[in-house]
Amino acid sequence: MSVHPHVQGFFDAATNTISYIVKDPGSDACAIVDSVMDIDYAAGRITYDHADELIRQIEDQGLRLEWIIETHVHADHLSAAPYIQDKLGGRIGIGSKIMVVQDTFGKVFNEGTEFQRDGSQFDALFEDGDTYRVGEMDCFAMYTPGHTPACMVHVMGDAAFVGDTLFMPDGGSARADFPGGDAGQLYDSIQKVLALPDDMRLFMCHDYGPNGRDIAWETSVGDEKAHNIHVGGGKTRDEFVKFRTERDATLAMPKLIIPSLQVNMRAGKVPTDEHGNPVLKVPLNGL
DSSP states (O other), rough: OOOOOEEEEETTTTTTEEEEEEEETTSSEEEESOOBBBTTTTTEEEEEEEHHHHHHHHHHTTOEEEEEESSOOOOSSBBBBBHHHHHHHOEEEEETHHHHHHHHHHHHHTTOTTOSSEEEEEEEEEETEEEEEEEEEEEEEEOOOOSSSSSSEEEEEEEEEEESOOTEEEEEEEOOSSSTTTHHHHHHHHHHHHTTTTOOOEESOOOOOGGGOOOOOOOEEHHHHHTTTTTTTOOOOHHHHHHHHHHHTTTTOTTHHHHHHHTTTTTTOBBOOOOBOOOOOOOOOOO
């Protein structure tokens, strides 16, 4: 909590995703959290405007990229991690339970034996409590399953990047009905986050501007404990599980879930056919 990194958020309106550049206050080192690769799914076209803005900001500020962090295998946007790594370097890291996700969706997408299900597409696989450094700043990863089996919250100084474990207080929490998700686990994971110091800054991966308010992505542990509409004010585990399960049953699939899962379980690389051409599969009645 004594280290106060500089955090820049970049909102992607197409997917309501916020990506972050996190700078170590004691050096020129930085990390990127949850980057976005642009896709026109109907046209089958991938572009990199959002990632290019992150790259431009890092270059203009003279920063050195050390880590490209994925909080989980996103189902609503595609990661630009390998594109950014090719331009700026850095190591791509994700939770070690990526292997569970790869095994689950390797079957859904009928991937062949050439698709490795050991997390080897990533440079680092984090276990609960693992530490790493961005420049001189100590960071650590917290295992927070529930939304997916591979979700992790990354704590960098007095800032925690919560992925889809939490939304802003008036947004509540993310769904828990994807394969491997669990509402009870999500509640337990949220309690781990809320056990951090009240002044810890929390940064969201998504915001949808509920009730027409402006898009926002920063809050605090104290605010979430007091005001989160799904878990704040002492709501019990049973109350949360009942609410989350009933709500999830009414939700449609994310529009980009099919391309996102195929790309993100490969650390942001687009799958190819036997001729090396980039392709995506559409499994029927598989999700």
